Amino acid sequence: MRNLTLPLTLLLALALPGQAAQARPAPDQLMDTRLLQRTDMDYRFSRLLIDSADGQRHYQLWIGRPNAAPPKNGFPVLWMLDGNAAIGALDADLLRDLARGKAPLLVAIGYQTPLRIERTARTYDYTPNRPGLTVQTDPLSGLPSGGADVFLDLLRERMRPAVAAKAPINLQEQTLWGHSYGGLLVLHALLTRPGEFARYAAAS
Numbered sequence: 001m002r003n004l005t006l007p008l009t010l011l012l013a014l015a016l017p018g019q020a021a022q023a024r025p026a027p028d029q030l031m032d033t034r035l036l037q038r039t040d041m042d043y044r045f046s047r048l049l050i051d052s053a054d055g056q057r058h059y060q061l062w063i064g065r066p067n068a069a070p071p072k073n074g075f076p077v078l079w080m081l082d083g084n085a086a087i088g089a090l091d092a093d094l095l096r097d098l099a100r101g102k103a104p105l106l107v108a109i110g111y112q113t114p115l116r117i118e119r120t121a122r123t124y125d126y127t128p129n130r131p132g133l134t135v136q137t138d139p140l141s142g143l144p145s146g147g148a149d150v151f152l153d154l155l156r157e158r159m160r161p162a163v164a165a166k167a168p169i170n171l172q173e174q175t176l177w178g179h180s181y182g183g184l185l186v187l188h189a190l191l192t193r194p195g196e197f198a199r200y201a202a203a204s
Contacts, residue, residue, distance in 0.1 A: 029116045032088030041092045042067055042099035048162055049112065052154060057111070057121045061159060062087055064106035065167050066099050075105035076173035077163070079155070079197075081126065081182035083110030085117055104175075105167055109159065119143065125151040126181040128188045148188050156196065175199040 036045050048061040062083055066075070080086040086108045098104065111118035123138050127145040130136060136146030163169060174197045178186040183202035190200040 027115075027117075027119065030114055031084040031110070031116045035087060035090055035092070036062065038092065041095050042103075043095045043106065046166065048166065050154075050158055050162060052150070057125065059159075060084075060110050060112045061163065062106075062108040062110060063163060063166060064090075064095070064108070066103035066105070068099060068103055070168045071102070071170070073172075074168035074170040076102060076175070077169050078104045078106050078175045078177060080106065080108045081176075081178035081185060082117065082122065082180075083108030084113070084115065085179075086110075086177075088116065104173075105163070105169060107159075107163055109155070122181055126178070126185040128184075148185050149192070151185070152189055152193065152196070173198055175201060177201040177203070179203040 035041075043064040043066055046063050046065070048063060050059045050061065051057070052059075060083070087110070090106075111121050119141070120143050123141060123143040123145055124147040126148060127136075127138060128148040129146040133146075136144065138145040160169075176186050176189055176197045176199070178184070178201075180203075183204050186200050186202040189196060190202075
């Protein structure tokens, strides 16, 4: 059995009520960026911008790199969905605790918006295609849906190489985390791409 201590502290913190990406957050709630403005932590953050292949969705990836030197095989990576919200669940104490162990590279996949949650894009990205339907819409919101595989392809083919160009990563030590609709995407990835990540963490 693989050692799960690497992301557990962080996964538990992200799943705390009121901090994780909620299913129905206030639509106008702004992203908490205070952590990104600090320079006195054990992690330093940079931003990477990527567009979807069809140009309809615009991502910002917040990459948290430990101050310590990378391991011989590269950093383990924790990919966090709803990245704008996930950043707000982190704090300096948690990052300090992570840095004391086998510190992972943190990649918070968010959207290019000041909002904590981008409802339209995440609904499309995090929901699987529903077989037999010509028009894919989310039954809860009526928003376009069914783009889970398109998103996972983008993560594998463009996001992962772009992150690897900024920091050495260990392809055998990758964790995918998501909450609510993000958790749905994690379960879809586990069932359809079981070898894509070493660990899958779905929270609700």
